[in-house]
Amino acid sequence: MDRLKILVVEDNTITALDLQEMLEEAGHTVTAVARTFNEALKAVKTQPPDLALVDITLEDSAENGIETAREMLLMHRMPIIYLTADSDHDTFQAAKETMPAAYLLKPFRADELKLQIELAYHFFQVNQSADNPSADHLFLPIDKGYEKIALKDVLYLKADGAYVKIFLVSREQPYHISMNLRHLAQYFPPANFFRLSRSLLINLNYLERLERNYLYIIGHKTPIPIPATSRKELMKRLTVVRTK
Structure with missing residues (x-):
């Protein structure tokens, strides 16, 4: 499994700490834990990650996780995995527009997240070369x-x-x-x-x-x-x- 640099966008402190511990135990590096839209963009600019875990509901931010992910992707190409307790159809459809690698409903199991991360990054690398005819x-x-x-x-x-x-x-x-x-x-x-x-x-x-x-x-x-x-x-x- 690749050791990845992962950005966590999560405004709940306890959840963010749990995610960081989970990722580091799996051998990954957490580049930053961002609570808001602005913190997330700053983190991407400072240290571009290989992948981002994004909570859709960001209580202390003017923009939600979907809008945050959309702006991050303009700055840096990477797979996005949404983490949310919201199974609302409209929210899911809005998230789909950003072409996420996965959409996980809380609570999720640690093993499930680790597998989704590995699959997301694998397919991201494959698609980068296969879908880009001007890759040379x-x-x-x-x-x-x-x-x-x-x-x-x-x-x-x-x-x-x-x-x-x-x-x-x-x-x-x-x-x-x-x-x-x-x-x-x-x-x-x-x-x-x-x-x-x-x-x-x-x-x-x-x-x-x-x-x-x-x-x-x-x-x-x-x-x-x-x-x-x-x-x-x-x-x-x-x-x-x-x-x-």
Whole structure:
């Protein structure tokens, strides 16, 4: 089972604590517990989650959970699982419009929630690749428009303050995108791209040379330091012939 980063949107303190404990026992990380619409949007912006559990009734918020989920999805693509004690038909129909991964009625069993989370994220990943015919390209916000780039042409991405520099095979100067690297990284498939550090995402297809503490990308003479915390995981992703 994947270990996921999960946002909990729940205004009942006891329920929120129970959910957090349940998720952490299952090996997941709770990125935040949000009680209101504004707290939820801030949490998504600060640390985009892999999945969100959303209570539909948020007593202390001007917007309910459905409206909150709709706005969160505009900021960040992810599966949504609604948690609610309301089985009202109209509420359910409104929730359906946001295309949730699941709709669980309280009280629910811990095992049920864990299974729904695993299924939701699995189908989200499958649908992302199967339903997107342009998955090998991106349209990036450049010069007051959107410019098409091929993922296979991206050498690496580097965070630069409030910007991300995107280095391409066929371009001498990198693109500068006003965006958080954590958010942008979700559009680059993990099959080819590796998050070397908080500020670097590299295309493994262009990894030319590997040394103990450094690596080299094709076309770039400057060595890139390998963080000690990333080296073991990087080596797992590569086919390395070792000396006896």
